[in-house]
Amino acid sequence: MSDTPVLKIDNLGHSYGKFMVIEDISITVPKGELTALIGPNGAGKTTFYNVVSGRFPPSKGKIFFKGRDITGMPAHKLVSLGLLRSFQITNIFPNLTVLENVMVPLLLHYKKGYSLWHSLKNEKALYAKAEEVLEKVGILSEAKRLAHELAYGDKRLVEMAIVLAREPELVLLDEPTAGMNPEETERMISLIKELSERFGTTFFLTEHDMNVVFSIAKRIFVLHHGILLATGTPAEIRIHPEVRKAYLGGSADA
Numbered sequence: 001m002s003d004t005p006v007l008k009i010d011n012l013g014h015s016y017g018k019f020m021v022i023e024d025i026s027i028t029v030p031k032g033e034l035t036a037l038i039g040p041n042g043a044g045k046t047t048f049y050n051v052v053s054g055r056f057p058p059s060k061g062k063i064f065f066k067g068r069d070i071t072g073m074p075a076h077k078l079v080s081l082g083l084l085r086s087f088q089i090t091n092i093f094p095n096l097t098v099l100e101n102v103m104v105p106l107l108l109h110y111k112k113g114y115s116l117w118h119s120l121k122n123e124k125a126l127y128a129k130a131e132e133v134l135e136k137v138g139i140l141s142e143a144k145r146l147a148h149e150l151a152y153g154d155k156r157l158v159e160m161a162i163v164l165a166r167e168p169e170l171v172l173l174d175e176p177t178a179g180m181n182p183e184e185t186e187r188m189i190s191l192i193k194e195l196s197e198r199f200g201t202t203f204f205l206t207e208h209d210m211n212v213v214f215s216i217a218k219r220i221f222v223l224h225h226g227i228l229l230a231t232g233t234p235a236e237i238r239i240h241p242e243v244r245k246a247y248l249g250g251s252a253d254a
């Protein structure tokens with residue numbers, strides 16, 4: 001079963017009213033493979049993430065997570081199965097410390113053993129776990145600060161820590177570097193790469209900066225007007241004539 005893809009999507013489509021936004025998308029993401037979804041503005045990337053993460057059910061098609069049919073399952077159920085997406089920045093608690101922000105998902109994650117929670121020993125274990133997650137994303141030194149005091153890039157790292165605390169197998173990241181300055185972008189991207197390599201977490205991200213995409217993704221899917229235009233390695237996508245056309249407005253030489 002080890003070669004069961006972490007994500008398999010068959011003929012996925014979604015419409016808002018009569019307006020078909022994504023159409024007939026079939027893709028497979030192997031476990032641990034850092035994957036990117038790219039496409040011009042309005043291509044349907046966020047819609048795709050919303051559907052796959054259970055925000056709303058698809059109008060058509062099937063979604064399989066680790067071989068299991070998850071089509072139409074709500075987001076909270078998918079979270080408990082190990083499929084997470086990054087949350088918006090507003091979902092971090094500004095008046096809690098960075099450490100407490102990570103404690104919240106840990107408490108939810110381990111709530112099955114709720115009664116054990118009253119034991120100090122287990123509480124200590126949870127704090128240790130929270131610190132471990134903060135160490136993974138490189139912001140352990142900020143643990144005691146209130147989340148709202150952090151720089152923007154660090155807040156996004158808290159968001160990443162909150163996601164990782166749930167020990168996800170698949171993480172959907174819709175523009176994880178949006179609004180970041182070049183150093184913050186560089187830090188976030190090397191973190192994603194490192195987490196992917198060290199822990200085998202599968203990341204599936206969108207990113208507008210093509211240099212970033214080509215440097216980290218093992219496999220790239222290209223959406224254009226809601227249709228899957230191309231699939232391939234960065235080297236294949238870089239020279240793909242239709243992709244160049246879609247991005248460069250017809251010039252294949254730019």
Ligand SMILES: Nc1ncnc2c1ncn2[C@@H]1O[C@H](COP(=O)(O)OP(=O)(O)OP(=O)(O)O)[C@@H](O)[C@H]1O
Binds near residue numbers: 043048
């Ligand atoms: N809730 C909605 N109701 C109706 N139309 C929508 C809705 N959300 C998105 N759309 C439309 O669906 C299309 C795809 O939008 P989507 O946000 O998925 O694109 P995107 O690839 O994420 O774009 P961007 O790169 O700008 O983030 C656009 O034409 C958009 O206007």
Ligand SMILES: [Mg+2]
Binds near residue numbers: 045046047174
């Ligand atoms: Mg979008």
